[in-house]
Amino acid sequence: MPKMKTKAAAKKRFAVTGSGKLKRKHAYHSHILTKKTTKRKKVLASTTLVSDADYKTMKVLIQA
Numbered sequence: 001m002p003k004m005k006t007k008a009a010a011k012k013r014f015a016v017t018g019s020g021k022l023k024r025k026h027a028y029h030s031h032i033l034t035k036k037t038t039k040r041k042k043v044l045a046s047t048t049l050v051s052d053a054d055y056k057t058m059k060v061l062i063q064a
Helices: 008-013 038-045 052-062
Strands: 022-025 047-049
Touching: 008 052, 022 052
Parallel strands: none
Antiparallel strands: 022 047
């Protein structure tokens, strides 16, 4: 049986940390930034970890 391919969309959006957790970016930071506060934009620019509820699903998509 052939290997499963990694989903290209997931490969572009998630990164695996050294401890095996998944890193992701925040949404709502691509356009219409004029009405958003500086504090909100700064928080959205940072990365965060995938939640425990979604972790198993995302791990399957990237197969890491």
